Amino acid sequence: MTPLGFGQGVAYLGRGFAMWRRRPGLMALGMVPALIVLVVVVAALVGLLLTVDDLVGWATPFADGWAEVARVALRVGLGVLVVLGFLLVASLTFTGLTLAVGDPFYERIWRETETMLGGEAPGDGLGFWCSARDAGVLVGLGLLTGLLVLLIGLLPVVGAVVGAVLGVVVSGRLLAAELVSRPLEARGIDRHGRRALLREHRAALLGLGTATQLCFLVPLGAVVVMPAAVVASTCLARDALDAAAARPVG
Secondary structure, eight states: OOOOOHHHHHHHHHHHHHHHHHOHHHHHHTTHHHHHHHHHHHHHHHHHHHHHHHHHHHHOGGGTTSOHHHHHHHHHHHHHHHHHHHHHHHHHHHHHHHHHHHHHHHHHHHHHHHHHHSSOOOSSOOOHHHHHHHHHHHHHHHHHHHHHHHHHHTSTTTHHHHHHHHHHHHHHHHHHHHHHHHHHHTTTOOHHHHHHHHGGGHHHHHHHHHHHHHHHTSTTHHHHHHHHHHHHHHHHHHHHHHHHHHSOOO
8 A cells, every 4th residue: 555645634534524424423522522622712712801901900010100192002002912812822722622621522433433444443542641641742732833833924025924834734733643643542552653653644644634724724613623533533543554554574
């Protein structure tokens, strides 16, 4: 079997969406974690909007004696920056938080997918603490990616475009690798083994991750796409394992 390509990676997400037709109840269950995180984020945003004036005023007591125009300009500008910063951090950490909350839901989806592909689902899953650890790593990498994109965005002329493209590609690749690792880790394949297995299928991982991340840009896209991405990554993992098993020894 030849290495899986970028287009095949995108096609896996299409297979994930097809599961909505075959198992709508299961896929609807997979929307719950993203909805939970979304509700929490929106509630936090509303709370921030209601208190940002007091927060900025508390943080800038030195401006109390300034002229009204200068004081208002400073505090309004800082308030806008605080809200934008919150939205940036929320967008960068949303996926990791969703994976942490949703591991039991997503485990059920990939197990059902494994069964539909043939055979029983392996292992006992990652467990809460392993999932939380992996999600925490993904959150940290997401924040680093956001910082990198911000720095690139400061470049004149091309910075904004290059930064946006790089952000989608890198974030998507990280997400795809994380999702694919779950059915592989359940088989007892360690991090080194997973990297070796997926090395020749890097283009497929990139295609799946990029397509998924682009769907996230659509309002509420992450809520609908995450269950499909879990199915897609499970299919990719199985095909990578089949390719490795079919490879001649020696």
